[in-house]
Amino acid sequence: METRPVVRQATTVSELTAAEHLFDGPVRPDWAERFLAAPGHVILVAYVGGEPAGMVSGIEMCHPDKGTEMCLYELSVDEAFRRRGIGRALTQALAEVARERGCYDMWVGVERDNDAALATYRSARGRDDGDFAMLTWTFE
Known part of the structure; x- marks a missing residue:
């Protein structure tokens, strides 16, 4: 089976619903449309043999004194295609x-015990910038 991925930017809701198995939950068409329409949002899908094998999403963030950076929001590779360089290809x-x-950098937050993610990002030339704490607010 050919495993060299073809990476393309998703531009339609149907592309995202076809790759739904790569997301944490069901793709909601209204949310997908909003994501795709938002400036600075990007989802790349890796295809192997014409089928979605992985995806990465990124969100540009701009601050008045820092410029624009890319946040790697989420990376997912179908279990059948893991350890074949697809995560690295998507990250790159x-x-x-x-x-x-024109972003000045790209960053991602990763749990220290997520060995697979850390290995993927390091193989794509990411470097550890030290420890940090992540705090969240949940609005229900």
Whole structure:
């Protein structure tokens, strides 16, 4: 089976629903449309043999004294395609999009015990920037 991915930017809701198995939950068409329409939002899908094998999403953030950076929001590779370089290819493709858009850097938050994610990001030339705490607010 061919495992060299073809990475393309998703531009339609139907592309995202076809890759729904790569997300944490069902793709809601209204949310997908809002994501795709928002400036600075990007989802790249990796295809192997014409089927969605992985995805990465990124969100540009701009601050008045820092400029624009890319947040790697989520990376997912179908279990059948893991450990074949697809996560690295997606990460590198998102970094290239960030460079093309003029971002000064790209970052991702990863739990310290997520060995697979850390290995993927390091293999794509990401470097550890030290420890940080992440606090969240839940609005229900």
